[in-house]
Amino acid sequence: MAVGSAHGLETRAGARALDDALVRDDPKLLIVFCSQSHDLHALLAEIRERAPGVPLIGCTTAGEIATSGPSEASVVVTALGGDGFAAQTAAATQASRDLRAAGARVARCLPIREDLPHKVLILLTDGLAGDQQEIVRGAYGVLGAAVPLVGGCAGDDLKMTRTHQLHDDQVLTDSVVAAGLASDAPFGIGVRHGWRRVGEPMLVTASAANRVYTLDDRPALDAYLKHLGLDPSISSNHRWLARLALTHPLGLGRPSGEDEVRLISGGDFVERSLSCMAEVPQGALVWIMEGDETSVLEATEAACGDSLAALEGKQPLGVIAFDCIARRGVLGDAGIRTEINRLAAVTVGAPVAGFYTYGEIARTRGLRGFHNQTLVVLSVG
Numbered sequence: 250m251a252v253g254s255a256h257g258l259e260t261r262a263g264a265r266a267l268d269d270a271l272v273r274d275d276p277k278l279l280i281v282f283c284s285q286s287h288d289l290h291a292l293l294a295e296i297r298e299r300a301p302g303v304p305l306i307g308c309t310t311a312g313e314i315a316t317s318g319p320s321e322a323s324v325v326v327t328a329l330g331g332d333g334f335a336a337q338t339a340a341a342t343q344a345s346r347d348l349r350a351a352g353a354r355v356a357r358c359l360p361i362r363e364d365l366p367h368k369v370l371i372l373l374t375d376g377l378a379g380d381q382q383e384i385v386r387g388a389y390g391v392l393g394a395a396v397p398l399v400g401g402c403a404g405d406d407l408k409m410t411r412t413h414q415l416h417d418d419q420v421l422t423d424s425v426v427a428a429g430l431a432s433d434a435p436f437g438i439g440v441r442h443g444w445r446r447v448g449e450p451m452l453v454t455a456s457a458a459n460r461v462y463t464l465d466d467r468p469a470l471d472a473y474l475k476h477l478g479l480d481p482s483i484s485s486n487h488r489w490l491a492r493l494a495l496t497h498p499l500g501l502g503r504p505s506g507e508d509e510v511r512l513i514s515g516g517d518f519v520e521r522s523l524s525c526m527a528e529v530p531q532g533a534l535v536w537i538m539e540g541d542e543t544s545v546l547e548a549t550e551a552a553c554g555d556s557l558a559a560l561e562g563k564q565p566l567g568v569i570a571f572d573c574i575a576r577r578g579v580l581g582d583a584g585i586r587t588e589i590n591r592l593a594a595v596t597v598g599a600p601v602a603g604f605y606t607y608g609e610i611a612r613t614r615g616l617r618g619f620h621n622q623t624l625v626v627l628s629v630g
Contacts (some may be wrong), residue, residue, distance in 0.1 A: 250567030250629050252600040254315035256323045263292040263324050267299050270328040276300060278336035278428055280327040280371070280569070281307030281415055282314075282604040285405050289413060289420045292324065297418050304338040306426045307415035308373040311404030311574040314603035316593060319577075319585045321406075327569065327602040329629065333433035335360040340416040341425045345378040351425045352387025359396060359429030368396050369436045369627070371428045371569075375412050376402025376607035377514070378423050380459045382527045385610060385618040388427075397613045399438050399627045400427075401571035401606035402526070409491055409514060412607070434566075434630035437559030440611040442510050442623040443548030443576070444538040446500055448476055456531045461523045464535070468521030473499075473513075476537050481521075490516050495578040498622045500538040501529060510538060512575060512608060512621035526608045527619045538622075542584050545576050549588050549624055553595040556626040565628040568596045570603030575622040577605050596628070 253269025255262035267279070279300060283292060289309070296305065313325045329336065339358035341351035352372070359370055370392065374384055381402060388398055403412035414424040430436070451472060455462040464472035471481040477497060494513035501509040515524040529535065557565060570592060577585050592601050611625040612618025 250600060251328050252316055252325065252567065252602040254317060254323055254325045256320055258286060258322055261295055262287070263295040264299055266324040266326040267296050270326040271300065273330060275330045276303050276328040277330040277334055279303050279305040280428070280602065281305060281324065282310050282602065283307065283324040284313065284322040285309040285413060286322050287324065293415060293418050293420065296326065304336055304428065305415065305417050306338050306371070306373055306428050308403035309405055309413045310604035311407055311607065312577060312605035314570055314572065314589060314601065316601045318589045325602050333365065335362055335365055335431045336428055338416060338426065338428045340419070340421060342421055343423055344375060344425050345423050348379050348383035349387035352384035353391045355425050355427035356388035356391035358427055359392060360431040362431045365431035365433050367432045367435045369430050370396055370398050371430065372398060372400035372425060372610050373414055374400065374402050374425045375414060375423050376526055377409065377412060380528050381608050382617065382619040384425055385612055389612065397436070397438055398610055398618050399625060400610040401604065401625065402608035404574060404605060404607050407491065407574065432630070434563060435560050436630060437556040437628035438611055438613050439552035439555030439626040440620060440623060441548035441552040442620070443545040444498065444500065444510055444540045444622060445544065446508065446536040447539050448537055450502070450534040450536050451476065453529055453531050453533045453535060456529050459525045459528055461525065461529050469523040470516045470521040473523060487515060495575040496539065498538045498575060499525065499529065500536040502534040510620065510622045512573070526621050540579050542580055545579050546588060546591065549591055550595065552624045552626045553592060556628040557595065560628055560630040563630045565596050565599045565630060567600040567602070567629050568592060569627045570601065571606050571609045571625040572603060573609060573622040573624070574605040574607065576624060
């Protein structure tokens with residue numbers, strides 16, 4: 250595994266990032282994370298010109314991660330290959346029509362190789378297309394419990410309007426792209442969020458799928474703002490609400506005792522409802538959540554430790570991080586540099602790639618596997 254990056258909107262940034270990633274002549278998969286500010290068709294053409302026929306997946310982001318640190322408006326290319334490794338890719342378009350079917354469709358790309366017993370499915374999705382847990386359910390229905398799922402939701406530099414997914418030489422939207430990996434060495438997945446409950450719980454008294462209509466029998470938007478000590482009458486701007494929600498997600502109580510975090514992706518200022526990236530079931534208890542630099546960085550180290558522990562003592566070839574943009578909001582510019590430095594230190598100099606997401610996927614046990622405002626780390630053994 251090797252990672253290349255090119256900063257800013259420099260000429261032929263895709264080609265230069267790819268050149269740095271192609272340290273060997275046998276790549277079997279390319280993964281591209283880039284800003285939506287690039288000419289995506291031209292960027293893909295540069296990469297395909299230098300690596301024709303190599304399977305490729307990727308997506309636009311809310312910020313990119315490379316070994317050198319976090320950046321914006323950049324391109325990060327990861328190359329995976331060599332003996333003892335196989336990869337196949339797939340894409341499902343018009344995913345919002347049936348998210349579960351889209352997840353099932355791309356899950357069938359997993360290579361079937363008895364000599365490569367360790368497997369993982371990487372999913373890159375359009376988080377604005379609806380309840381992302383449905384994609385996880387669809388993939389799980391095909392692969393079962395034996396194959397872990399990992400990945401993240403594409404971003405659009407916090408515009409929250411339209412994201413893009415990349416597959417071979419195609420620029421897609423409202424899509425799910427996937428890479429099925431099989432290897433003779435293990436993969437490791439770690440997932441932690443670093444958020445904690447604040448104040449009293451609220452009861453979800455009316456909801457449908459990923460939309461919450463009322464909390465404690467009050468309009469959900471008004472109840473949410475009241476719990477934050479804000480006047481509901483000041484809420485009239487989608488960008489303002491999006492930035493507020495980044496650092497004040499909802500925590501969904503679970504019988505296991507570990508809260509699931511739900512990113513609030515928007516609100517309806519007429520009906521006063523909230524939209525989330527995944528299902529918030531009626532009858533559930535939810536809390537406002539908050540975090541600080543210490544708790545978020547502690548979660549970073551814990552996720553890395555969990556991921557590396559699964560490698561059975563092997564040193565990682567590299568690490569891919571799916572890091573929620575909300576965690577970046579808590580850490581600030583200096584904090585995110587510290588976070589990536591800690592990732593690099595824990596992985597003993599192995600290359601690091603990743604992006605800031607609108608939601609994260611990590612299913613290692615059970616059916617549930619979609620997360621919000623969480624760090625997911627995939628270690629390649």
